[in-house]
């Protein structure tokens with residue numbers, strides 16, 4: 222049974238009933254407390270069911286066949302793309318490229334746009350709070366093309382240093398690439414404002430939306446980014462599929478990323494003509510069932526409402542901060558709740574984060590410990606690692622209470 226805070230915005234029991242795994246009992250005979258949604262979210266029944274139904278009733282390769290199954294599979298796959306275009310308010314489904322995940326989407330831009338458009342000495346502006354997925358592809362490109370990388374610093378509060386950002390823009394970066402929401406600090410960056418300033422400075426903008434697309438209403442027309450990347454598995458969808466949104470004109474001007482079937486219109490022994498968008502960037506047989514699963518995830522999220530999901534998470538994160546800060550020796554990183562999403566990273570004095578996570582696991586609580594693929598950000602805060610609890614639409618305040626009880630137990634063991 223859910224209580225006051227949890228039911229303020231969402232009918233939490235009804236939502237939880239949709240997620241079979243949330244009813245799986247641990248060795249302790251109680252349902253698992255899943256506080257690791259920033260790593261991957263759980264999946265509602267309708268996503269699981271639609272993927273089974275696809276394999277039971279429609280399975281065929283797409284775009285090539287002229288038989289009935291192939292036509293139906295193609296239609297379901299392209300319908301999923303249309304749903305995603307609508308979900309993010311893209312101008313057209315040609316702007317929605319299916320990739321494997323956020324990481325591949327960013328690599329696609331670095332490889333295709335970056336190699337074709339950047340020259341030695343060009344500057345790329347990133348931030349200190351990036352996930353490795355939005356650092357390493359640019360480091361690889363910088364090494365190949367002799368580019369300059371600069372980084373907007375993170376303040377002690379866990380926000381981007383705005384003065385430094387404006388200062389770097391005066392040096393005319395070719396691209397500004399930043400995360401919409403930090404997977405460690407939870408910071409929600411003011412994306413539209415940053416895009417507008419970067420555009421005024423003549424830069425293109427890529428946004429890593431891995432943590433924002435699942436939790437906030439992201440509207441491509443309002444945000445105005447040139448590229449926006451996200452992963453299905455963090456937004457109630459399956460693994461193995463992600464999205465690169467790109468402005469149509471820009472995508473049309475870019476060379477293909479991977480070569481092979483589906484991304485071509487014609488092939489001769491020594492040459493090829495690429496296919497039109499979005500297929501130009503989708504070489505080989507795609508993750509068909511997964512795309513359809515993502516379509517169902519988007520339907521599910523829209524039926525609940527992204528604004529409500531965000532409001533719910535704000536209540537949960539405020540409550541979590543309040544409760545965690547009661548515990549002597551806990552230090553939480555990141556801004557106040559108004560500026561952050563449902564992610565809380567913290568340290569507990571005298572206990573290694575891996576021990577915290579392991580002990581919490583023994584009482585049926587799943588959290589994450591480590592650098593969360595953001596080593597430079599941890600270096601910035603002089604931390605080898607943190608423990609991270611992350612929330613979603615199915616998180617209840619009682620689960621936060623259990624986390625707090627668990628942390629008191631950990632303290633007892635290590636005292």
Ligand code: PMP
Pocket residue numbers: 259260322323324325352354355400402403404429431432452463594
């Ligand atoms: N960026 C951010 C902010 C993330 O949190 C993650 C996932 N932890 C990624 C990128 C990478 O996502 P994926 O592993 O699905 O490519």
